[in-house]
Amino acid sequence: METWKFAIASIRSHKMRSFLTMLGIIIGVAAVVLIMAFGDGMNKAFTRSLASSQQNVQINYSPLKSKDGSGIVTSQEVFEAESDLASGGQPPAPVVSENQVADLLNIQGVTKYLVSNSANATVTFESKNVTGASITGVSDSYFKAQNYQIIAGRSFVAADYEQFARVVVLDKTLANKLFNNPEDALNQLIKIQGNNYRIMGVFDYDKNDSTAQYQYPNGQLLMANTQLAAEFSVPEIQTIIVSVDDVDRSLEIGAAAARRLTQLVRPAQGEYQVMDFSDQLANIQQTLGVMQLVIGSIAGISLLVGGIGVMNIMLVSVTERTREIGLRKALGATRRNILTQFLVESVVLTLIGGFIGLMISYGVVFLIGDSLNAAFGGPPVISMQSVIGSTLFSISIGVIFGLLPANKASKLNPIEALRYE
Structure with a gap:
């Protein structure tokens, strides 16, 4: 507990320097969390849209029949069919009566x-x-x-x-x-x-x-x-x-309805079909994942820069406090005590920076969430995984980049440290 008090006191004694040191961590955590939130929001919007399309299945007429006669086509098959029909012109859709559509309720x-x-x-x-x-x-x-x-x-x-x-x-x-x-x-x-x-x-x-x-x-x-x-x-x-009534069987039920409508209408060519959106959703999710990875990696560079800033300022702190370290060792502090003290200071710096970055993320989502909802079709979502991940990552940055300064401080010779001017 005393180590944590020393760490907080050291940070408070150099407020401006500590804030500038944390700035890279703040920006990095905020950027990464927001990117993940935007990606998760769009992904959930697409998934929700797909779930809605599974609950309400649209039946379309096509002059070309499905490959296996099931009445189910993928988006790629629709694209290929439209390309084939573009040169010869698409025939008009057959006339359908509402009584024929109402018959589908018997399925x-x-x-x-x-x-x-x-x-x-x-x-x-x-x-x-x-x-x-x-x-x-x-x-x-x-x-x-x-x-x-x-x-x-x-x-x-x-x-x-x-x-x-x-x-x-x-x-x-x-x-x-x-x-x-x-x-x-x-x-x-x-x-x-x-x-x-x-x-x-x-x-x-x-x-x-x-x-x-x-x-x-x-x-x-x-x-x-x-x-x-x-x-x-x-x-x-x-x-x-x-x-x-069962979204897990939406394609099966929708295809049965499409086949029944084909039997009732008896089009001169082609059939009624339903579209399988699973391949489209998979492509969208893959694209969003790649975008998140690329942009997140770029944002992660600021975390790396922030970590280097933490290491630099901790090395400066070790140099400034050489006599203090010598005095503590002379009074009985072990190498482990000194190592722990400087590691804790480093972790506290990055943890506070990560917390501020997380709060900025929540603030941005609160302020412009509705606008992003309108633009992307789904509000940004800051998940619990992002919160826990950013916290653990901040601690990891503190440990990794604080290890070298802490190790240097713990190895100082107490006699030489007390003579240091």
Whole structure:
């Protein structure tokens, strides 16, 4: 305990010098921890996105059949198929009815479905314009399948579909861009491609879905898929998604649904398929791992420089305190006592530096975490492994770079040390 008190007293007696010595450790630990946090955040965002895609499986039409006839394709196979079709032109997708999609509920494991179509357009209210707003045409099953929350007004009703009513529901982002708040948007008329549409409701995304709200940076607008098809000359059904009750069997259930839809629609060529994202996720994780390793290694250089600074200042400290060391030895201090004292001083320096660096990391994440969440699709995450690792690494730096000065101090001859000027 006395050794630790001596170490802290020595550091406090040279505050500025101690802080400058710790600066390399502070910067190095903060940089490494932040890089790991950014990487972990992005990795978890991609993994969460994949888990969501496993829960809600999208079924796509392709003019080319899967290699084994299972209805499952990888991203590489999709890329190759698109390359093959680029020269000859892609035939139009077959027309699908909602009754055919609803039949997929008879497949064991399929719990619900949704169908939609889409377009992009400029949305105008008085003098305000939002360019590139995403318009999604939805059927009455859409809100049952999506975890969207109506925060003002109402959703669509049967009469909206039957009468081809020009009514829409906005997301919170688009409502805030055009109006002061969601409530002010209700019953207002907006203009899309020269036609007026009345706003019947405003919705927000599921708070647990961190990717949906960033998928539509200019906002999303919902209208009846039949109305969108009539106004924008697109098919009533462009996107088909089925929800499964077991994510571990999502590919199996999704492929069964795709094969069933192929049997019902009977396309002239090709089939309906689901995509296996596992190879894509593996590539993303590998790329993120390499990036973390490279950037982390560069940041680690500052830790090395910081360690050299610690060793340098401890050598200076040994020289300055030569008479003190001689006196302690003359009073009975052993070589081990002196060695331990200077090692502890070195460890305390790096440990304090590591702690400050860790606190800076937490501060950065707290201040700009939301912005990074928007940029990368996932907030930075400082894991317990990073905290423990940075602490142990700081101690290791103190021991490794403090060993030489401590060893030099412990070997001083007490008589020569007492004569040192």
